Amino acid sequence: MMESFGPKSETKYMIVRADYLLSMSEEEGAEERIEDGYVLGEGSTIKECGHYTPEIGERILKEYGDDLTIVGKDITNTTKEQIPKLKAAILPGFVKAHGHDHEATIIGICKDMPLVDWLDGAINPFTRFLSEKREELEAKFGKSANLIAYRKARVDDLSYGITTALTHHCNFNKYYVPDLVHANLEMGTKMIIAVGSQDRNYDPRVLDLPVELATQRLDKYWDQFKDTPRTWVIPGPDQVFSNGPEILKQQKEWSEKHGTLIHIHSAEEYGTTQWFREKYKMTEVEFLESIGFLSKDTMLAHQVHSTDHDLELIAKYGVKIVHNPLANTILGSGMPDIVKMRSMGIDVAISTDGSGSADNQNILAAARLASQYQRGLHHDAKRVPAIDALKMITAIPGKMLRLKVGQVRVGYDMDLAVIDLTRPNLIPTSKRNVVENLIWASDGSEARWVIANGVLLRDNYSFTKANTTEIFADITELQAMFMDFLATQKIVKATGKRAEEGEEEKKEEKKE
Ligand SMILES: [Zn+2]
Structure with a gap:
């Protein structure tokens, strides 16, 4: 530990x-x-x-x-x-039920584009940059560059009154959980760390092959941090579309064995959701049900695009939903009907998502946008009253995360x-x-x-506990260095539907 x-x-x-x-x-x-x-x-x-x-x-x-x-x-x-x-x-x-701590570094990079282009163009290259240049960056800063990013995220949370977070530690971040634990302990917050995985439709350099690598990683972090205060480790496969049946089944079993929650992005963007349905002949939720992934321990981040059958399954299994209105609107992903979800007895929390897509951790703004959108959608000013919106960033996520917080x-x-x-x-x-x-x-x-x-x-x-002068200087320099790195990189189109387009591109290149 x-x-x-x-x-x-x-x-x-x-x-x-x-x-x-x-x-x-x-x-x-x-x-x-x-x-x-x-x-x-x-x-x-x-x-x-x-x-x-x-x-x-x-x-x-x-x-x-x-x-x-x-x-x-x-x-x-x-x-x-x-x-x-x-x-x-x-x-x-405030209790944040879905976010990504590295994203504070990449505010304002890759704007005006949909989710998959943004993942390929900013998120995946950035986490890869931290990973590939780890030693070089460490020598320059005298500390881990991952730690710099995670420290900034802790300051962001505290500046908006967030004291508990579920951090979905996706992409190359999954290899650097100790730095995140360090930042959390040092800054005095509480954190559930959902450790990422993927074995398909993603940057090939980050795939867990063989799939056992994912549960081995969980075992390692569980042993290391199970007695660490204010810190919990759970499985957090990145996306439904980036994880096949076997890797998901193994992690679900791991979660059942350890009595933990399990967290995943689901049906976030319209195009990707449609592509998934065509490719696998079922919705993401139906796919999850078919492999026994749905239960009261399952948390789905987003679930923007649902069929009636999806919502029935979510309600039937007691699955929890985390709605992220800032990211969903900025990336043009769409917005879910959370009024309908709640009327079916589904628990819905409101969160910010990472700062890369939401551009801030302003959780009160997220709550306002959620309420505002539902009123417009339903032509009804009585939907999601202020007290409900506040409960969705306090008591509801607190219960969802099974901690004595949010009240x-x-x-x-x-x-x-x-x-x-x-x-x-x-x-x-x-x-x-x-x-x-x-x-x-x-x-x-x-x-x-x-x-x-x-x-x-x-x-x-x-x-009182964060050296913000140092953190702000470090993070500014880190973003500048990443921009230089990004300029030298060919963007790998590898996420979701883009994986196939990327393959086509490679074939074209070979022909030439
Ligand atoms: Zn997210």
């Missing part, structure tokens, strides 16, 4: 008090909007939460005085109260996003509209304090 390291709380107890507490708690009788709310953490766990009173404050100060961190005390010297009420809303730390609730993890209500766009905010304003008026950048596992990771907008 990797030795446990990373930020620890300096005091045993921590209290946050603010104008509003939006707990997202699914506990019976839990209030949705609490005025003058507080949360008290003991170590990494929530010990108390609810409506604040002076008596509660006095008791807490008396009991925990010297051992207590009071969040925001330093900026509120105008108040005489010992536990100041912040002009803010306390929410659970402010006693016994849950002390993970909080404290949203600044002094920003002009969020004024005026009252109890009546605080939930709505977060979805419709926020720009997503108002996470003024962010706490994870009882540690203050962002304090009044400053990152």
Whole structure:
């Protein structure tokens, strides 16, 4: 196992008090909007939460005085109260159920193109660049270049109030899980790592042949990280179209044996989904069902293009869906009807996807876009109300990932996003509209304090544990070096349908 390291709380107890507490708690009788709310953490766990009173404050100060961190005390010297009420809303730390940590480096590269061209033109070359030039880059930076990319992604998450992430570690990244674990531990976040695989319709240099390589890799990382705090390893085959029956069956069995989730991209882009149906004479979901891949442990990222039969299968097996509206619209992939999915009893979380396609990790913006699109689609302003959109980035993904996150609730993890209500766009905010304003008026950048596992990771907008000067300089240089590399490379058309086109091209070249 990797030795446990990373930020620890300096005091045993921590209290946050603010104008509003939006707990997202699914506990019976839990209030949705609490005025003058507080949360008290003991170590990494929530010990108390609810409506604040002076008596509660006095008791807490008396009991925990010297051992207590009071969040925001330093900026509120105008108040005489010992536990100041912040002009803010306390929410659970946001939970991202699908993302890719290396993509922070390739924001703005390969724009205005569909998914497969973007994968061939940016994602696959970038992860290959990190892999092929690993030693050279390490000598230059004095550290792993993968680590640089993953550190930046942790900072991005925290800047939008995300404290838990499922990182789908695809492409050449699958060989570099230890760097990702390192970044996660160091930055104080929580992470499920879905380790990638593929054995067809992809860049040949990254194929797992023989297919046993995929489960061997999982075994290795499982042994290495099973006792590592805040870190979990699960199978994460890259795409349905890039994994054949045998490799998927083996990983599904592995997931059942280890009692883990299993995560895969499915039916993301229109053209690729059509091509798959023609080539294999069934939909991606039907294919997954035919090999026994669907169950309540299965998470499908995207599932934009579904037939009625697909949705029936998804509902029948209790499969979970992660909707990524930013990436789906930017890449022109299409958008799923999540209202219909939810009406069939399917669990749907909203996420950002990687920054390469979404161009940011603004999870509140993702929630807003999801709601906005469904209203347009259904010609109905009542669809996906703000509270539902918020639950889809907190409590719902928290339950999906089977962690005690996404709700402010006693016994849950002390993970909080404290949203600044002094920003002009969020004024005026009252109890009546605080939930709505977060979805419709926020720009997503108002996470003024962010706490994870009882540690203050962002304090009044400053990152307490991340050396952002170094990270930002490194990542800028890394992107520049990648651009130089990319200019010297022939783009290998190898993803999905492009695999066949690539073959045709090769034949043409030979003829010439
Ligand atoms: Zn993705």
